[in-house]
Amino acid sequence: MRSYLSAFRLRWKMELQYRGAMIGGIICQIMFGLILIALYRALYASKPQEMPIEHVVTYVWLQQAFFRMLLASDADLLDKIRSGGIAYDLCRPLSLYGFYYARIMAQKMTGSLMRAVPMLVFASLLPKGWGISLPASVPALLCALAGLVLGLLCVSALENITMAFTMKTLDPRGIQAMLNMLMMVLSGNILPLTLFPDSWQKVITLLPYAQLLDAPIRLYTGDTPLSEAPRILALQAGWIVVLTALGILLWNRHQKQIIVQGG
Amino acid sequence: MNTIKLYLRSMIMLIRCQLEYPVSFFLQTFAQFIMEGSEMLAVILIVDRFGRVNQWEAGDLFFFFGMMSVTFYLTEIFGRGITGNFPYLIRTGQMDTILLRPRGVLTQVLCSATDPRRITCVGIGIVSLVIGSNLAKIQWTWLKALAMAEAVMLGGVLILGLFLIEAIFVIYSVKSVELVNALTYGGRSACEYPVDIFPKPLRILFTAIAPFALVLHVPSGYILGKPLYSWPAWTAFVCPLSGTVFFAIIYCFFRLALRHYRSTGS
Amino acid sequence: MSYIQVDHLRKTFTVRKKREKGSLLRERETVTALQDLSFQIDKGELVGYIGPNGAGKSTTVKILSGILTPDSGEVLVDGRTPWLERREHVRHIGVVFGQRMQLWWDVPILDSYDLLREIYRVPEADYKKRLDELAEALQLGDLLRTPLRLMSLGQRMRAELCGSLLHRPGLLFLDEPTIGLDAVSKLALRDFLRWENREHGTTVLLTTHDMEDISALCSRVMVLGHGQKLYDGSLPALLSRYDTSRTVIVRFEDAEIQPQLPEGAVLSREGELVKIVYAPQEIPTPDLVALLQKAGPIREMTIQPQNIDYLIASMYREMDL
Numbered sequence: 001m002r003s004y005l006s007a008f009r010l011r012w013k014m015e016l017q018y019r020g021a022m023i024g025g026i027i028c029q030i031m032f033g034l035i036l037i038a039l040y041r042a043l044y045a046s047k048p049q050e051m052p053i054e055h056v057v058t059y060v061w062l063q064q065a066f067f068r069m070l071l072a073s074d075a076d077l078l079d080k081i082r083s084g085g086i087a088y089d090l091c092r093p094l095s096l097y098g099f100y101y102a103r104i105m106a107q108k109m110t111g112s113l114m115r116a117v118p119m120l121v122f123a124s125l126l127p128k129g130w131g132i133s134l135p136a137s138v139p140a141l142l143c144a145l146a147g148l149v150l151g152l153l154c155v156s157a158l159e160n161i162t163m164a165f166t167m168k169t170l171d172p173r174g175i176q177a178m179l180n181m182l183m184m185v186l187s188g189n190i191l192p193l194t195l196f197p198d199s200w201q202k203v204i205t206l207l208p209y210a211q212l213l214d215a216p217i218r219l220y221t222g223d224t225p226l227s228e229a230p231r232i233l234a235l236q237a238g239w240i241v242v243l244t245a246l247g248i249l250l251w252n253r254h255q256k257q258i259i260v261q262g263g
Numbered sequence: 264m265n266t267i268k269l270y271l272r273s274m275i276m277l278i279r280c281q282l283e284y285p286v287s288f289f290l291q292t293f294a295q296f297i298m299e300g301s302e303m304l305a306v307i308l309i310v311d312r313f314g315r316v317n318q319w320e321a322g323d324l325f326f327f328f329g330m331m332s333v334t335f336y337l338t339e340i341f342g343r344g345i346t347g348n349f350p351y352l353i354r355t356g357q358m359d360t361i362l363l364r365p366r367g368v369l370t371q372v373l374c375s376a377t378d379p380r381r382i383t384c385v386g387i388g389i390v391s392l393v394i395g396s397n398l399a400k401i402q403w404t405w406l407k408a409l410a411m412a413e414a415v416m417l418g419g420v421l422i423l424g425l426f427l428i429e430a431i432f433v434i435y436s437v438k439s440v441e442l443v444n445a446l447t448y449g450g451r452s453a454c455e456y457p458v459d460i461f462p463k464p465l466r467i468l469f470t471a472i473a474p475f476a477l478v479l480h481v482p483s484g485y486i487l488g489k490p491l492y493s494w495p496a497w498t499a500f501v502c503p504l505s506g507t508v509f510f511a512i513i514y515c516f517f518r519l520a521l522r523h524y525r526s527t528g529s
Numbered sequence: 530m531s532y533i534q535v536d537h538l539r540k541t542f543t544v545r546k547k548r549e550k551g552s553l554l555r556e557r558e559t560v561t562a563l564q565d566l567s568f569q570i571d572k573g574e575l576v577g578y579i580g581p582n583g584a585g586k587s588t589t590v591k592i593l594s595g596i597l598t599p600d601s602g603e604v605l606v607d608g609r610t611p612w613l614e615r616r617e618h619v620r621h622i623g624v625v626f627g628q629r630m631q632l633w634w635d636v637p638i639l640d641s642y643d644l645l646r647e648i649y650r651v652p653e654a655d656y657k658k659r660l661d662e663l664a665e666a667l668q669l670g671d672l673l674r675t676p677l678r679l680m681s682l683g684q685r686m687r688a689e690l691c692g693s694l695l696h697r698p699g700l701l702f703l704d705e706p707t708i709g710l711d712a713v714s715k716l717a718l719r720d721f722l723r724w725e726n727r728e729h730g731t732t733v734l735l736t737t738h739d740m741e742d743i744s745a746l747c748s749r750v751m752v753l754g755h756g757q758k759l760y761d762g763s764l765p766a767l768l769s770r771y772d773t774s775r776t777v778i779v780r781f782e783d784a785e786i787q788p789q790l791p792e793g794a795v796l797s798r799e800g801e802l803v804k805i806v807y808a809p810q811e812i813p814t815p816d817l818v819a820l821l822q823k824a825g826p827i828r829e830m831t832i833q834p835q836n837i838d839y840l841i842a843s844m845y846r847e848m849d850l
Contacts, residue, residue: 024439031445035453035465042460043313177294185301196308269647276644280635360631362596364648365620371648525612526598527542528591 026115030122033064051194054133055221059192061123061132062217068111069212070183072159072176097251100163104156136222143229147216150236155212157243164250188214208239266370273374296383303387316460322398323487325391330479331455332388334418336381342423348376349430399487407486410499414482421478421506424513434520450475477502531569532732538566538602540588562588564756573730577747581850584753586736590702594624623693627705630689632677638688639673642695649696663691666721683714700732707739719745740837754850771843777805779821780829788824
């Protein structure tokens with residue numbers, strides 16, 4: 001457990017070093033948020049919808065703030081594979097699956113938390129209809145937080161599966177790009193899932209991609225009433241179990257193969 | 264013309280290099296297809312739910328989206344040297360190698376990279392243009408075709424200018440280079456839609472500062488028969504020139520940046 | 530008028546020091562890379578350029594090649610100021626950095642050469658002839674269809690050298706070309722440089738830490754330290770000042786023999802071998818040899834000069850570098 005924590009801490013320190021880039025990134029992200037909100041407001045002005053604009057605006061801000069959690073981007077991994085440094089990882093007395101799981105989670109958490117906080121502060125200062133609104137209720141907020149944590153576990157498990165394939169093919173770019181694309185669309189980042197046709201939403205919200213951000217955001221805004229919260233959280237948990245099991249299976253199989261290959 | 268020959272030969276060689284890793288290449292190209300496809304899907308779903316924005320109807324929206332896609336991604340294919348590779352050239356010191364060769368700096372930079380994976384994105388843009396053209400029932404004339412060609416080309420020049428800013432920032436070791444991304448990628452995302460639907464600050468940003476609206480939207484409005492702000496037809500041919508003006512201004516700063524680079528080394 | 534004329538070159542850099550704990554701004558420090566450098570090089574010379582790290586050697590090469598502008602001073606290469614007439618100047622020089630490859634990584638080097646031909650606008654016939662000549666001299670024949678990434682370091686260096694000479698530059702800058710190479714490659718490279726210099730009169734400025742390179746190739750060497758030229762002349766003359774000891778290794782027929790030696794000679798035994806370290810200025814070598822012969826029949830004798838790196842280190846120490 002301690003080694004997982006140290007992997008986490010290492011990642012945190014790394015992220016802190018790139019402060020300047022981070023500030024630029026935050027401003028860039030805020031800009032995107034404003035543009036998207038301006039677009040949706042213009043659309044709403046033309047044809048008002050059932051769902052209040054404030055919910056859509058909140059949706060956009062939360063998506064932008066936690067954007068870093070979406071993407072798989074372990075640049076180190078590419079170099080590690082190329083240089084053969086992977087061999088060192090294989091020699092460690094940790095379960096490889098667990099090690100990379102912690103690593104992925106750390107990357108997502110550190111990257112997003114440091115950007116989310118300033119962004120959300122900014123978003124809360126904006127006038128109504130532009131800024132983030134308060135949660136539907138305190139229980140809603142708690143459920144949303146729970147949903148976020150579960151969603152994070154879910155997506156980390158998903159990415160860990162991709163990682164297993166990456167180990168096999170030794171070139172992560174193609175596969176990671178595919179995962180990123182799927183995430184971007186089906187998590188509600190490019191267009192809020194709440195604006196998708198209702199029939200589509202029924203299916204997409206069941207997929208693991210939607211669990212990271214869409215599920216918790218709906219709990220936050222109250223679009224998903226509290227009564228549904230247990231069902232949502234259970235769905236997330238279910239995915240976590242399935243994806244983790246699948247991941248461990250694949251890793252064990254690949255671990256044997258890698259050792260045979262000799263790196 | 265010798266320069267064009269050099270450019271073409273460089274492009275061919277770069278593409279051959281990329282095809283050395285065919286699986287990864289096609290996977291990434293496919294991923295691009297999905298990405299741009301999903302951006303277009305967003306437009307489709309928006310049109311499905313909202314129908315129209317102000318005076319702009321479904322066909323118009325597809326047309327605007329297509330114009331931006333085709334312009335932006337064609338620029339990334341042919342201008343990748345500036346749009347993506349430049350920071351890498353400076354950080355790795357390859358700029359020195361460029362300075363050691365008897366050709367212009369910008370020429371060599373353009374010859375240094377290409378991103379043929381974006382071809383699928385251009386394809387989707389074309390599809391969107393065709394859909395838009397049909398839905399909006401555009402009456403095509405030679406003049407309109409000319410306006411479109413001019414808009415795409417000068418839009419490319421504008422985009423190159425924007426990425427040139429990023430290069431300048433890298434030369435001066437500015438930490439938050441990502442700020443430029445707000446203008447470039449923000450501009451791309453925003454101006455996939457007609458600029459007049461946005462509030463004033465954004466409108467001014469993308470008309471006076473990074474003139475996407477002047478270069479792409481004015482001609483698009485003219486082609487669709489719904490001129491932006493009801494401006495006269497000749498603006499569709501004159502406004503895109505702002506892209507050239509923008510590039511020229513940035514280029515002057517770029518020369519200064521180069522001089523700075525050459526006096527401080529790498 | 531010399532081929533290369535450098536007068537009172539001065540170059541400083543502003544460096545940002547590491548951020549002190551607790552302070553917001555970074556302090557700036559001015560580092561003088563070149564203080565007042567002047568020298569001349571004639572056409573066809575093969576000059577070595579040595580000095581400790583940070584002495585300003587790379588800075589000099591960068592200024593001479595035109596990619597760096599100096600603070601003050603004048604440089605004329607073949608009548609041109611490098612940084613003012615970049616394109617024309619660069620057309621006539623070749624540069625090889627030991628660590629950085631200018632050739633493309635994933636394609637056969639022949640394709641890289643083809644593109645270089647395009648860049649330097651070399652006429653087709655000239656190119657063909659020159660490529661054949663270089664490929665032969667550098668033994669690249671089989672490698673031409675191989676991409677750079679599949680080559681060993683020695684092969685890559687040869688490929689780089691070929692690429693940098695295709696356009697027949699009159700002047701060649703080499704920065705640590707033999708670093709990391711095995712013995713065979715080093716020798717081959719030196720042979721090639723000697724040939725190129727002799728055959729085509731190519732002027733060569735060689736920056737290196739490898740003293741074997743210098744002594745094998747350069748009749749003239751310049752020493753740079755703290756941004757100033759400290760020596761400009763022949764290598765043997767430079768070293769003779771510091772060449773203060775020799776080692777004689779003798780194996781006598783009778784291993785027990787104890788030779789009588791004058792004061793100042795240090796004797797040690799290594800198994801059967803007798804090692805004597807002495808200063809040839811104090812004890813002339815022939816005298817010492819005579820003494821040893823007198824001590825008894827000699828089976829084998831070797832006289833070794835001081836290791837050249839040792840000499841250079843002494844020189845640096847004395848010059849306070």
